[in-house]
Amino acid sequence: MDITEIILSQHAEQRRLFALLDEVEPHDSDSLGPVWDQLATALELHAKAEEELFYPALLELGTGAGGEDSATEETTDAIKDHNEIRDGVRAAAGQMVGSDEWWAAVTKTREANSDHMAEEEREDLADFRRHADLSTRHQLAVAFVVYGARHSSGVAAEDEDPEDWVQEHNRSS
């Protein structure tokens, strides 16, 4: 197993669930609601697992990739992005499922998540592939999957201050 592959496959699942929403009749709240709930739970679980397991390891081993000069810049950006995705999920939670306002919040979440996944794949994952050995990548993959299983019913969404978070987790500084 490889943490970079696990993250890529979870990104693919998120893209698939957003695409599934496109397939449902736009005002069919009975069908949209459960798919959205599944997606919102998956987004937060994925973000939290990255914050608990992947980004601390990236901070320790990464040196920057894909246009970023350091793992500190990569992870600071990533935490900011996670907060934007959380903003979108919270905005959707305040609207009636299937309403124009709900779709606007879902689209905002999708944009934030698409931008974030692209950046994370180009920078954070590339950096980790270049600098983490296969044993580390395997161990983190197992821990990531176990984290998901342990919290399969979901985790509470809480914003993190990007600078504070990086300072707290940056063992090399």
Ligand SMILES: [Fe+2]
């Ligand atoms: Fe991710």
Ligand SMILES: [Fe+2]
């Ligand atoms: Fe992420």
